Amino acid sequence: MSRQSEDSTRTKLAPSPTDEFIKGLWRENxxxxxxxxxxxxxxxxxxxxxxxxxxxxxxxxxLMSNILVSLxxxxxxxxxxxxxxxxxxxxxxxxxxxxxxxxxxxLHKSLGAFISLIxxxxxxxxxxEAFASKNTxxxxxxxxxxxxxxxxxxxxxxxxxxxILGSGAFFGIVLFPIEFQEWVVMILxxxxxxxxxxxxxxxxxxxxKEPTS
Amino acid sequence: MNQESLTQIFINASLVNNFVLAYxxxxxxxxGVSGKIDTASKMGGAVTFVMLISSMCSYGIHALLVSINxxxxxxxxxxxxxxxxxxxxxxxxxxxxxxxxxxxxxxLPLITTNCAILGLALFQTNKGYDFVQSIVYxxxxxxxxxxxxxxxxxxxEQLELAEVPKVIKGTVLTLMVAGILSLAFMGFxxxxx
Numbered sequence: 001m002s003r004q005s006e007d008s009t010r011t012k013l014a015p016s017p018t019d020e021f022i023k024g025l026w027r028e029n030x031x032x033x034x035x036x037x038x039x040x041x042x043x044x045x046x047x048x049x050x051x052x053x054x055x056x057x058x059x060x061x062x063l064m065s066n067i068l069v070s071l072x073x074x075x076x077x078x079x080x081x082x083x084x085x086x087x088x089x090x091x092x093x094x095x096x097x098x099x100x101x102x103x104x105x106x107l108h109k110s111l112g113a114f115i116s117l118i119x120x121x122x123x124x125x126x127x128x129e130a131f132a133s134k135n136t137x138x139x140x141x142x143x144x145x146x147x148x149x150x151x152x153x154x155x156x157x158x159x160x161x162x163x164i165l166g167s168g169a170f171f172g173i174v175l176f177p178i179e180f181q182e183w184v185v186m187i188l189x190x191x192x193x194x195x196x197x198x199x200x201x202x203x204x205x206x207x208x209k210e211p212t213s
Numbered sequence: 214m215n216q217e218s219l220t221q222i223f224i225n226a227s228l229v230n231n232f233v234l235a236y237x238x239x240x241x242x243x244x245g246v247s248g249k250i251d252t253a254s255k256m257g258g259a260v261t262f263v264m265l266i267s268s269m270c271s272y273g274i275h276a277l278l279v280s281i282n283x284x285x286x287x288x289x290x291x292x293x294x295x296x297x298x299x300x301x302x303x304x305x306x307x308x309x310x311x312x313x314x315x316x317x318x319x320x321l322p323l324i325t326t327n328c329a330i331l332g333l334a335l336f337q338t339n340k341g342y343d344f345v346q347s348i349v350y351x352x353x354x355x356x357x358x359x360x361x362x363x364x365x366x367x368x369x370e371q372l373e374l375a376e377v378p379k380v381i382k383g384t385v386l387t388l389m390v391a392g393i394l395s396l397a398f399m400g401f402x403x404x405x406x
Binding site for chain 2: 035036038039042043082083086087090091093094097098113116117119120121122125185188189190191192193194196197200201204205208
């Protein structure tokens with residue numbers, strides 16, 4: 001995989017921790033640049049609150065599994081590594097699932113099966129495989145924090161746009177006068193596709209203006 | 214126990230609540246292997262097969278876990294079953310059709326992390342389907358997934374020839390088409406209820 005080789009060349013150059021952190025937030029943003037982990041991004045970004053909760057849950061699982069994978073990287077045999085990673089991730093997702101259920105039943109209901117589906121978020125597995133299995137615990141933690149926050153940021157961007165346009169509110173607070181006609185399409189599934197397309201377009205435009213550094 | 218009739222379940226899973234266009238499950242292969250109609254339909258077949266097997270297995274596992282009172286193991290055991298089924302399909306495809314194996318590439322092992330399959334197993338447990346209903350649900354979901362994949366790859370084959378601005382090319386364009394397709398599928402709502 002190309003991403004893997006990219007990462008290995010970067011580790012040779014030994015970038016600073018801040019660099020690793022910024023990488024996930026901006027240059028290699030998991031959603032806008034790598035287009036990974038799309039399912040939850042589209043499915044639960046219909047309100048800003050849902051998006052924020054989902055982003056935090058994913059970031060937590062990513063952080064914990066990255067730390068554990070990197071701790072165990074010398075003990076896991078190469079042949080069964082993917083299966084072991086999935087088991088580690090599934091354990092943390094189960095913990096998160098029960099924790100969210102304990103904190104807020106309403107939130108758990110509105111996120112539905114998508115909390116369990118964090119297990120199959122390609123982003124988490126790809127970070128475990130491409131980064132945590134080759135790097136020290138400290139580096140993996142920073143990487144997971146950067147990627148997790150990048151994911152959270154992207155989800156929040158989508159959720160905010162969809163909630164403001166789709167229900168005329170932001171975190172449940174009504175923003176517009178009563179005459180405002182809501183764009184119902186934005187909270188429907190189709191709106192998810194359109195909003196993501198629009199954000200990707202914005203990112204492409206920004207990237208094109210930046211000279212290749 | 215769920216009282217829905219089998220046709221109802223099939224239509225619901227394949228058209229009304231299409232896994233890709235309404236639930237956003239399985240977006241990765243949807244964006245990844247939808248370049249050619251041929252590859253897309255074979256990918257759909259592979260996914261449907263994995264869905265069928267894992268749906269049957271997860272029905273059994275759910276019954277077992279309920280009987281030993283350990284529902285917290287549900288997620289872990291589902292994912293293990295799915296991973297082993299995918300491994301089986303991978304070996305089968307490699308043996309039977311090396312060219313298809315190469316065409317599907319990395320996306321074949323990635324069926325494991327296809328949310329549509331785990332989603333199917335979780336949904337059928339939540340809805341309380343019995344064994345036959347689960348099988349029909351899996352077939353419907355698989356058919357819906359294949360349909361969405363084939364439709365979008367047909368669009369993309371045509372769009373290859375269209376002149377679009379450079380910034381839109383690729384993922385952005387595919388997502389826009391997917392959005393329009395999702396709107397079209399909303400026309401099915403109310404069907405089979």
